[in-house]
Amino acid sequence: MFGLSDGASLFQRPWTIVTYAMFHRHYLEFILAAGVLLLAGAAVERELGTVRFLAFYALTAIGVGLIHLWLGSLDLLPGKLLTGSTGVSAGILTGYLFLFGRERQVGGSIPFPAFYVMAAAALLAVIT
Numbered sequence: 001m002f003g004l005s006d007g008a009s010l011f012q013r014p015w016t017i018v019t020y021a022m023f024h025r026h027y028l029e030f031i032l033a034a035g036v037l038l039l040a041g042a043a044v045e046r047e048l049g050t051v052r053f054l055a056f057y058a059l060t061a062i063g064v065g066l067i068h069l070w071l072g073s074l075d076l077l078p079g080k081l082l083t084g085s086t087g088v089s090a091g092i093l094t095g096y097l098f099l100f101g102r103e104r105q106v107g108g109s110i111p112f113p114a115f116y117v118m119a120a121a122a123l124l125a126v127i128t
Contacts, residue, residue: 021061021084029085036089040096047099060091 024030045053064087 017062017065018058020065021057021088024085033085033089036092041092044092044095044099048095056095057088057092060095061088064088064091 024033041053044056048056061084064084068084068087
């Protein structure tokens with residue numbers, strides 16, 4: 001009911017373009033999304049402000065959903081139910097990378113470039 005499966009269901013239940021972004025298939029996906037929001041999301045929100053961050057989050061969720069629907073229409077993702085938490089996490093990490101990618105402090109005390117944290121998170125997202 002809250003997942004995004006195809007374009008027809010989007011017209012029947014238009015709220016799914018946003019609610020699928022809160023849906024998790026696995027506890028590791030939930031932990032990953034929570035970690036991204038806690039670490040990278042907080043920094044991006046401080047930089048953008050709350051209203052702009054919420055708009056960024058919503059637009060990322062909608063964009064990832066539309067891309068998924070487009071790929072599904074090409075039969076590149078047949079029968080897959082998209083849960084958008086991973087896509088939105090990737091969007092937040094991308095925003096963080098654009099804003100803070102050259103900084104050498106991540107999370108307050110870890111002394112290495114943010115790029116490596118983003119690469120590790122992306123690898124974890126692919127594995128889960």
